[in-house]
Amino acid sequence: MKMSSWGRLSAEEHRVLTLSRDRLNAISSSQKPGLAYGMGRSYGDVCLNPGNTLWDTHQLDHFIEFDAKTGMLSCEAGVLLGEIQKIMIPRGWMLPVSPGTQFVTLGGAIANDIHGKNHHRFGSFGDHVFSLSLLRTDGQIIECSLDKNSNWFSATIGGVGLTGLITQACIQLRPVSGPWFQSESIAYSSLKDFFQLADDSERDWEYTVSWVDCYSKHKGRGIFVRGNQSDHDSPYVFPKKLHVPFTPPISLINRFSLPLFNALYYHRLAKKRGLEFIDYEPFLYPLDNILEWNRIYGTHGFFQYQCVIPRAQGLESITEMLNQISASTEGSFLSVLKTFGQRDALGMISFPKPGVTLALDFPNKGSSTLKLLTRLDSIVQAAQGRIYLAKDTRMSKALFMQGYPRLGEFLKYKDPGISSALSRRLMETE
C-alpha cells in the first residue's frame, strides 16, 4: 500500500499490517523490518519505512484503567489524544502536554516526545509518562519506567519508535476545572519584543506561543498568544469542522498569496487583541478545525522545518533565519516561534531543550526549497541547535550527530527488527 506522512512529500509502497491486541506477536514473524504507524501525523520520514512493513496501531485503541482519584490513565498505544481529552475533560482531567493536533496516538506522542505551548511549565509528553510496555521483535516484553529499566524508558521516550513497539502506557493527567482557557493575543513588531513578551509571560502564563511573519516587508512582527486554564463556565458548542476536499494542482500557499495571507492573519488577530475565553479545542488545536489542511500545499507536498536554538544565540540566529527566508522566494505561512523552558527532556534523543524553537513550513518547490533549508541548517549548526526528527526528511548526518549527542547511547537500545526511512538515512553507517 502506498503510504505518506503528513508532509505528503512521498507515497511509497509499504506492507501494512494492522495490529490488534490478539495479534501483537505478528511483529516477530515479519521477515522485513517493521515500524509502528499511528496516524501518520509526523511530517517527514520518521513514520515511514518504504519497501518494508508498517504496523498500523489504530486498532490498539482500548482504555485499560483510570483512577479518578489520582488521574493515572492506562491505555493502549493507539488511543488518540483527542479521545483522551474528549472523555477525560468532562471528568476534570486533561492531558498535561498536548501538541498542535489531537489526531495523534498516545504511542506517537511518546515516541516523538511531543511538546506543546506549555513546555516552559510542563516539559514534554515524556515527563508525564509513568510507565510503558515495550514489545521487542524478538518477543521480549520490557516494562519500563523511571524506576524500572530506566534506560529502556529514556531510550523509548522520544526514541522515534526504534526501540520496540510501545503497546501500552500509563500516563499522569492533570486536574482541570473544565474545558475553558483564558487567552490573550498581543501584536508585536520585532523579534526583540517577542523575547521580551516571552520572558515577561512565562511566570504567570502556562501557555505561550507566537505566530511570526516571515514575509520580507514585515518580517519579525507577529502575534503573541498566552493562556491559562480557566474555571469559566458556559456550555460550549462544537463548531462544524471544515474540510479541504481535494488536493489542488499547485500550492495555495505561494509567493502571491503569502503576503496577503500573512497580512490577513496578522490584522485579524491583532484586532481581537485582549483577553477572551476560549475552549480547549480551538485553543490547543486551531488547525484541527480544517480537516486534511495539508492538502493546501498541492500535489508536491511541503517541508516542515523545526529547530531549537540555545537562548544565548536565539535572537541572532532567528533573525538570520528570517533574513534567509525573506531573501528567498520560498514562503512560510504557519511560522511558529516559542521559547522552551529551562529543562532537558527525559529521552536520550528527545527534541526539546532549553532555548527558542522556530517551526516553519514551505511548499515543496524542489531544489530551491532544499537549498534554503540547507542554509537554515548551517545557522542551526553554528548555534549548536537541533532539528526535530518528527519533521525532518533531509538533514545531514553531521547536523544530526551534533544535535543529538546521546545517539551512541541510544543505539544500544535500538531493535534490530525495526527500521524507518529516518533511521536508515541518519543512523546507519555506510
Next chain:
Amino acid sequence: MKMQSKTRTVIVSATSCIAQECARLWVIEKDAELILVGRDRSRTESVAQDLRVRAPQASIEVMETNFEDPQAIQTLADTIASTGKIDRVLIAQGILPQQADCQQDLNISYNTLMIDAVSPALFAEAFVGHLQKNNHGTLALLGSVAGDRARKSMYTYGSAKALLEHFARGLQHRCAHSKVKVVLIKPGPTNTPMTTHLEIKGIKFASANRVAKDIVSAMNRGKLVVYTPKIWFAIMTIIRIIPSFIFNKMNL
C-alpha cells in the same frame, strides 16, 4: 409494575471492531446497560474494561457462549430476556477468509458459512421471539454489500451475507405488524482487522467508527435496510443490474 429506566442493549460478538465502535457510542448514553456476548470471556472482558473507563456509570455485563450451538444460543437469549426487557440487539459476528482458501479447504468454507450466516441467523431467531413477546425492541444484523451480488473473488462470504439478508427480510415481514424493528445493515469495505488482507484499488475503506454511527442512527430510526457509507447503495444498484453475460466476463 416499576418502569425499567435503563436502556438494555445486547451486543453479540462484542469483540468485533464495528460492534466495539457501536458500544462506545451506546455506553455514553444516559442509563446505558450493555450486555456483551462473546466466544471468549477474557477477550470480551477487555472490551468491557475499555467501556468502563469511557463510561464508569454504565452497567456492563460480559457473557460467554458457543456461537455454533443452537441450544447454547437459545439458553443465552432466554437468560438475558428473563432478567429484563431488551431494547436493542446487535448481532455482529463475521469472518472474511480468502476465497481461494474456501475453495481448497471445505473446513474453511464450512466455518465461513457457519459464522457469517448460520450463527447470526440463529441468534436473531432466538432474540426476535423475546422482542415480539414484549412487542418492543430493535434487532440489527450485519449484512454486506458483498451479499448483493456474488462474484468469483468472494462468493462464499457473499452468499452467507445474502442468506442473512433474506433472513432479515423474513423477520421484517414477520414483525411488520408489531413494534419490533429488524434492521439490515450493509457496510461497504470497512477498515477492520477482518479486512486487513484486502486491498481494493481505488476504493477507500470506511472507518469502523463511521459505520458504527450509521448503525446506531439506523437502529434509532428503525430503518429496514441501510447501506453504509451511503454511496454503496448507488454502486450496488449498478452492479446488480449488469447482465450476467457481461458481469461474468468482468474480473471482480
